[in-house]
Amino acid sequence: MTAELPALLTALLLSLLVLVGVASAAVLTARLSLAGRRHGLFEWMTASVLAVGSLACLVALTRLTSTDQQVLVGLAGHGLFAGATAVWSMGLHRSARGVGWAGAEWWLVAAVLLALPVLTLGPVDAGVRALLLAACDVVLLIPGLWVLWRPVENAAQALGSARLLLPLIMLMRLAPAALALQTVVPLSSGWPGPVDPVVAALTLVALVTAMGWSLLLARLDLATRRIKDTASHDSLTGCLNRSTADALLEHQLLLARRSRESVALVLIDIDGFSVVNRRHGRRVGDLVLQTFAEVVRSRLRSSDVFCRLGGEEFAMVLPATDAPGARRLAEDVRAAVLAMEVITPGATVQISISAGLAIAAPDASTSLERLYERAEDALRRAKQYGSNRVEQASVEMVLVSG
Structure with missing residues (x-):
């Protein structure tokens, strides 16, 4: 039973990601029909597919014995996860603001993607590499965090949970990598041992799932308010009917x-x-x-x-x-x-x-x-x-x- 635990946890991770993708598609499709616009639908679905591919690479890494294969699969997994993070952040921007990224965000993605091969293939200690790769993912989430914390009309209450969960997700992405540095630099005698990667991934995906549902509920809340406004206001002039x-x-x-x-x-x-x-x-x-x-x-x-x-x-x-x-x-x-x-x-x-x-x-x-x-x-x-x-x-x- 102990040997089957990682497989069960991995299956749960995949199930949660699929659930997020399906829920995102269903609710955002409803949002599409209400607003006549695609508020991040393509980005959310693409990010879900990339995240599943990244987890597949994580599962493959546990079964590979060749060092070269592990390096290539690890690079592919990190690239897919970074891509999922970037696309997810882009979808968050479109969902909250109705527009895509500006030039600065695209330059940020390009810099991170160029840094991935250097960090993965370069002569960097394993603990430091894990921390830097995690930092790359967190950097890609910064535009999404910035969008969430900017004032959004009629959305302060609806986005409250998402604003708290996204920093927690960023912290959870960094924490296991920071703990991995114990193998190189002891941080303190009170820190726990190295975190199991599957358990860390499970916790991270659980937080992302909560974040996704929070955002979807926020979108539904905003859609409901707009429907109420449409029922009581003239759409052209904004006057009451x-x-x-x-x-x-x-x-x-x-x-x-x-x-x-x-x-x-x-x-x-x-x-x-x-x-x-x-x-x-x-x-x-x-x-x-x-x-x-x-x-x-x-x-x-x-x-x-x-x-x-x-x-x-x-x-x-x-x-x-x-x-x-x-x-x-x-x-x-x-x-x-x-x-x-x-x-x-x-x-x-x-x-x-x-x-x-x-x-x-x-x-x-x-x-x-x-x-x-x-x-x-x-x-x-x-x-x-x-x-x-x-x-x-x-x-x-x-x-x-x-």
Whole structure:
């Protein structure tokens, strides 16, 4: 049974690596279908194949008796492992950032691959060689560590486990090689004896497996957040959609009744937007909508709600805002949009807006539907009076029974 233990451990290592590869492929394929992009899929699968090849070389080394064969197989194994580490780090970069490596990382890989034959074939002590080869692998992981610890939008919590596991993996890769130096330089009397390479590899792969699952869960978490954002936000402008804004407005009306404060609803329509689309094309029209949304958001408070109702129609919900305050803000937005310029290769596009304002007064129970009706009436008057203006609902309070 003792003689079979290394074989069992090796089989477990291979099984874990295959599991990581299959799990990576499955989850990242799902990620592909959601985002329409390959977030490191090719790199993750390639790294898994190279790692399996490296472990195969490790198994072969235990059965070879010829020194020349051991040197060649050892060089191949280290090369495959270094390649797997580099490709895995590259996939990590693409997965976290959506882009591949820059030139500096490629130079780093080239330097490590050139150093491998020198370290493997050169007249270097076995313990020192093991430490230097481990250091090469750790160096290849540095770009991945750098990517993980850089700020990633909406990902600090999701990547927390991965940020802790990757340094542990780097330490685990160095520790057995550092212990192997005892055969040359005694480090201290308290250090343990040489670590069994299969056990060390098993521990390392277990950590890599945990790291892989941590990253995959992080990607799923980010994908879930994006799906939720897509369900509640307009994908073009980043504004809330109609259903989400209506729910927030309903909530603000309830709060206003309790706190005895006014709530303002401002409906906005971009004047002549269909002409912009016909004259300049839909791509320019989309750019106009995006720029318009950015200009409006820059004028709002953090408590205000800005949504896209559809097409060129938008709405602002202004909590705790009376009629004069809402009109001032609406006029400020109108003036800012009028001064806005969208510069395209073919032309410079300028737009104007019309706005209709309605107030839910603190001493009235105002329904959502009635508030919309009053704001729409005011918007129609703004259009009738020549556009590029703000009109307020003639009836400021709407009383409903019950």
